[in-house]
Amino acid sequence: MKKEFFLKIWHNYFFQLGLAFVSALFLIMVAIVLFEDIDLDNTMLIYNIFGTLTLVGFIYSYNLTKKHLRSKLEVGITRKQIYRNYFVNIMITLIVALFLVAYYMFVYKKVIKNTLTILQLFDFKKMLFLPLVFLLVSFIGFVFGIIQIKRKVFYLLFTVIVMGLIIVVIYFSIAYFINLILLAAVLIMGMINYLLIINYRIKEK
Amino acid sequence: MISLKIENLKLNNYLINIDFSNQQAVAIWASDIKIVGEFFSIIAGINKNNNTCFYYEKDVFDNKEYFQSRVYFDFRKRYLSSLKLNYLEERFRQKYNIVFNKNEFRKVSEILDIRGETEVSNVCSYTKTGNTFVNYALTRSLEKSNIIINNPTINLSIKTDIDIIASGLTDKSKYNMIILGPDNLSAFNDKLDKIIFFSDFNNGTIMADNKDSLIVVKGVPEGSFNNENIIYRNDEKTILLNKLTRSELKNLQKKGQLEIISVYQIDEYVLRSDP
Numbered sequence: 180m181k182k183e184f185f186l187k188i189w190h191n192y193f194f195q196l197g198l199a200f201v202s203a204l205f206l207i208m209v210a211i212v213l214f215e216d217i218d219l220d221n222t223m224l225i226y227n228i229f230g231t232l233t234l235v236g237f238i239y240s241y242n243l244t245k246k247h248l249r250s251k252l253e254v255g256i257t258r259k260q261i262y263r264n265y266f267v268n269i270m271i272t273l274i275v276a277l278f279l280v281a282y283y284m285f286v287y288k289k290v291i292k293n294t295l296t297i298l299q300l301f302d303f304k305k306m307l308f309l310p311l312v313f314l315l316v317s318f319i320g321f322v323f324g325i326i327q328i329k330r331k332v333f334y335l336l337f338t339v340i341v342m343g344l345i346i347v348v349i350y351f352s353i354a355y356f357i358n359l360i361l362l363a364a365v366l367i368m369g370m371i372n373y374l375l376i377i378n379y380r381i382k383e384k
Numbered sequence: 385m386i387s388l389k390i391e392n393l394k395l396n397n398y399l400i401n402i403d404f405s406n407q408q409a410v411a412i413w414a415s416d417i418k419i420v421g422e423f424f425s426i427i428a429g430i431n432k433n434n435n436t437c438f439y440y441e442k443d444v445f446d447n448k449e450y451f452q453s454r455v456y457f458d459f460r461k462r463y464l465s466s467l468k469l470n471y472l473e474e475r476f477r478q479k480y481n482i483v484f485n486k487n488e489f490r491k492v493s494e495i496l497d498i499r500g501e502t503e504v505s506n507v508c509s510y511t512k513t514g515n516t517f518v519n520y521a522l523t524r525s526l527e528k529s530n531i532i533i534n535n536p537t538i539n540l541s542i543k544t545d546i547d548i549i550a551s552g553l554t555d556k557s558k559y560n561m562i563i564l565g566p567d568n569l570s571a572f573n574d575k576l577d578k579i580i581f582f583s584d585f586n587n588g589t590i591m592a593d594n595k596d597s598l599i600v601v602k603g604v605p606e607g608s609f610n611n612e613n614i615i616y617r618n619d620e621k622t623i624l625l626n627k628l629t630r631s632e633l634k635n636l637q638k639k640g641q642l643e644i645i646s647v648y649q650i651d652e653y654v655l656r657s658d659p
Contacts, residue, residue: 183470190474250463252430254480255451255528377446380431383421 229309236317244324311361318368393436409554409562414582420565428456454530483527492521512539534565585614597626600643
């Protein structure tokens with residue numbers, strides 16, 4: 180009985196999310212304290228958070244539409260519900276990531292550069308750019324899954340996208356208009372994804 | 385009472401008109417197995433039907449009410465990678481908001497000895513027979529009143545196993561609307577209310593009752609027949625629903641061209657194409 184209760188909690192999504200979140204907060208704090216002496220690039224951890232998130236978002240979106248869409252429909256989840264759940268999951272992930280980044284900035288300022296303001300410490304154009312890239316790349320993964328792109332091609336394209344993004348982030352400064360273009364692309368992709376999932380004819384395998 | 389109505393659905397070359405009623409077990413048979421899968425994807429509301437399929441007069445496509453009441457499984461496919469019942473119960477509740485009756489799953493597992501068909505390592509891998517067992521147990525465990533099952537006895541060879549699954553899937557005390565795409569129609573002998581044949585000959589459907597019979601005629605039968613009853617025809621034989629008059633039957637019998645079989649025996653006479 181006790182074991183069953185424990186398993187029930189352990190398999191609960193909210194518990195798992197909460198545990199991961201608390202672990203992340205703890206690790207960020209440890210990382211800042213450890214990196215204090217070596218004067219590491221202050222945005223490195225932010226890149227890591229959004230880089231990981233983009234990778235996970237891309238693969239999650241691709242797998243959802245390529246592998247799991249049909250079985251979800253078969254078991255009785257409608258297309259609209261699937262898309263709504265997907266969208267909510269992506270948004271929750273983004274909000275959690277933004278909170279982690281905000282927490283990191285706050286702790287970084289407090290521990291390392293107490294004299295400077297957050298605006299002086301961090302490039303906010305990049306702070307906007309990274310979440311938008313996460314959304315766009317995830318939505319592209321969603322389309323790749325729907326059009327049943329092959330796994331090898333998927334990873335090849337993913338590598339190209341990641342390389343391109345790394346080059347952009349490191350070597351180019353991000354202008355505000357790029358963020359606006361990205362935002363428009365995200366909105367358009369969101370609508371395209373909705374139309375695709377509603378109208379797509381799922382083939383027999 | 386009619387729950388699912390199909391009106392003028394065009395699928396490949398077929399024009400389909402069928403009514404599915406409550407408390408009925410219906411089987412769909414087509415010489416091309418793939419067609420059954422495509423048809424099920426449409427009547428399950430997964431693919432669009434151009435406003436031709438209705439569940440209580442509402443289009444079935446992406447219809448939330450209909451989706452909540454039905455499940456569609458193709459037993460060739462693998463749906464579960466774990467047999468941990470607590471885990472499954474939680475997963476179904478959290479991911480799909482579906483009740484998973486683990487006691488029912490346990491009961492079916494014991495009857496069919498699913499563990500004997502399973503190799504457990506970091507994931508469960510089943511034999512082909514085991515996969516059919518698991519899918520059957522899953523179907524029984526989900527609290528859905530309408531079921532659409534394709535290939536329900538696939539990869540089964542032992543008669544008792546086949547009987548358990550055939551009886552379980554046609555159990556009207558548990559299910560309201562039962563639509564099956566049997567890989568082996570004879571497994572459901574006397575358990576169905578209707579059998580709907582997709583006719584290659586007239587590109588429509590032919591409905592037979594449980595007690596109806598079929599006529600197998602060598603080659604192309606002589607005399608005038610009602611083409612509406614021809615289910616299958618090739619160079620060697622013609623199979624038609626037995627709606628012939630006595631004199632027509634006698635004529636054919638005299639020429640020794642005719643064999644009368646149960647509707648459930650059609651698979652013995654037609655080698656169906658596998659996708």
